Amino acid sequence: MPIETVPEILSQYYLIAFDAAGNERDEPEGKMSKKVLDTLSSKPITDVFLFSHGWLGDIVAARNQYNKWVKAMSKNLADIEQIQKARSEFRPLLIGLHWPSLPWGNEELGNSSESFAIQKVSPVEQLVKEYAKRIANTQTPKQALRTIFLSAMENVAPDTLPPEVCEAYEVLNREARLNAEGEGAAPGRDHESFDPESIFQEVENDPTSYGNLDWGSILAPLRTLSFWKMKDRARQFGESGGFQLLTKLQQATSNDVRFHLMGHSFGCIVVSATLAGLNGCSTLVRPVNSVALVQGALSLWSYCSDIPVAPGRAGYFHSIVADRKVAGCIITTQSENDTAISKIYPLGAGLRQQVAFPIKADGSFEFPKYGGLGTFGARGSGLEIVDMKMLPVNSSYQFEAGKIYNLDSSEFISDKTGGGLGGAHSDIAKPEVAHAIWQAAIGS
Structure with a gap:
């Protein structure tokens, strides 16, 4: 299907699928990125929203997640009205990226929701x-x-x-x-x-x-x-397929067209690598306008200039901040209900003795050597950090360019039912989460 249509609201987005090597896959009618570029050249698009799913996402899961995200964004009518007042010509284009993070999932580009048939082997x-x-x-x-x-x-x-x-x-x-x-x-x-x-x-x-x-x-x-x-695959895909796609989109548009990136879980690695480029050293055509890292499964030190637990070493994605690759703000979300990031992520990075953080005499605590962005937010030197609660939809943010906002989202990213061992990790299609992303885009 050339363009995905979200049921109920009839909003549309492009789904661009890549293989494990970061190469775009062919649709029956050609590459989807070509259709996106044709749209950008023929329609007065003002804002491009580019989003990436995380771990354990096949084609079917990506569709389901993106449908929920787009529906949540589309239902925030007050935010849409606000951005239309600020920019009367506002006309967005939505793009969902798919990278194969579930190797035995359904990777067919058709609409079938059935998994691969199990072969007759032991x-x-x-x-x-x-x-x-x-x-x-x-x-x-x-x-x-x-x-x-x-x-x-x-x-x-x-x-x-x-x-x-x-x-x-x-x-x-x-x-x-x-x-x-x-x-x-x-x-x-x-x-x-x-x-x-x-x-x-x-x-x-x-x-x-x-x-x-x-x-x-x-x-x-x-x-x-x-x-x-x-x-590793999320990073490689972002540095190759993600960066190349963003470059083509920016080259095909004027400086007035704004770009907004959003990732979830390991998709935050994809988004960060897309901005940083190969080995964190590539140059964008121009800065993007806003970035949202939702329950990020990447290091809390990723963006800083000097890691306290590894003095003299910058976070892998520090060039995003140092080279001002984001013209507006960066927002991140944290939830104490997300056990995938609070428990599973650090166990995957190192053993318990490397991730435990001691309580100090004054009652404060040290951030761990290994910890996820979705638990602790962005940390380290060289960052303008604002810690705050995620706001309800009837409250306005005052996001400022150049700052990173760590949003305590425990009140809203909270539903653990159906989340299994990950808890509320995927409970992100909420009006309040969408509101924060809209506000970041408006503020840009």
Whole structure:
């Protein structure tokens, strides 16, 4: 379908799909980006809204999430009226990006909501095939995965990891090529050294799962590797496909056309990498006008000039601030009800002893070495930070250009039902969240 139409409200957006390498996929009628560029050249578009989903999003999930986002944005009539008064010519164009962050999901571009048919192979071989797509798709990692899954089927709850499983995990880690480079490194490498036995014991003591499989802690190291790989993929996609698309869109439009970027979860890595470009060093055609990072699954230190726990090292995406790639404001959301970011994210970055933050004598606390933006907001030196509560829809923000606003959204991003282990992580299609994004766009 060339343009996605949201049921009930009949609002439309373009869905541009990319493969795992960051290459745009072909529709039956050609590339969707070409249709977007044709629209920009033939219609008086004033504002382009570009948004990205996060982890565990296939084509169907992306459609569902974007439909909810667009519906929430479209129902905030007071905000729309305000932006139309401020800019009488206001005419937006909406673009949703899809990057394959759920390798065994439905990646068909048609409207079918059915998953891939399970092939007639053994359960172990099916799992080997699917996890190899995620981590490393060659014979050596496939054999390592086979060892892990067969062992898990024989004994799902061993006291320690069997030696052959530990060795298989070390093989997977080498094949994934996700070197541990610590805080401030590129997403996917911003973690401690891989220690499968320690991860196994940590999850045994405090069970937490962030994958589709729940075979006990024997698979916890595998879920950790998958977590790192998806962060790495989000960054690579943003730096390649995302940056190239934004460049084409800006080149095809005048300086009067405003750009607003929004990401959720790992989509905040996509958005940040799209702005920063390759290795954080690329140059935009011109600054974008506003950025919204909703329940971001990226480091709280990502944007700062100097990381307190790694002195002398800037956050990986600091160039966004240093080079003033956002003309307006950046808003971030935090919710204490989001267990995906408060518990699962730090467990994926390092073990508990690296993420715990001690309480000081005066009752305050230190921010952790590894923590998510969706829990702590943007932190570190070199940033103009404003901490505040997310406001109801009948209140106005006074967002100022150049500042980062950390919005405590616990009152509104709160519904844990249906969120599973992630809690309220995906409870973001709320009028108040949409209101904050509209206000950032208006203020730009």
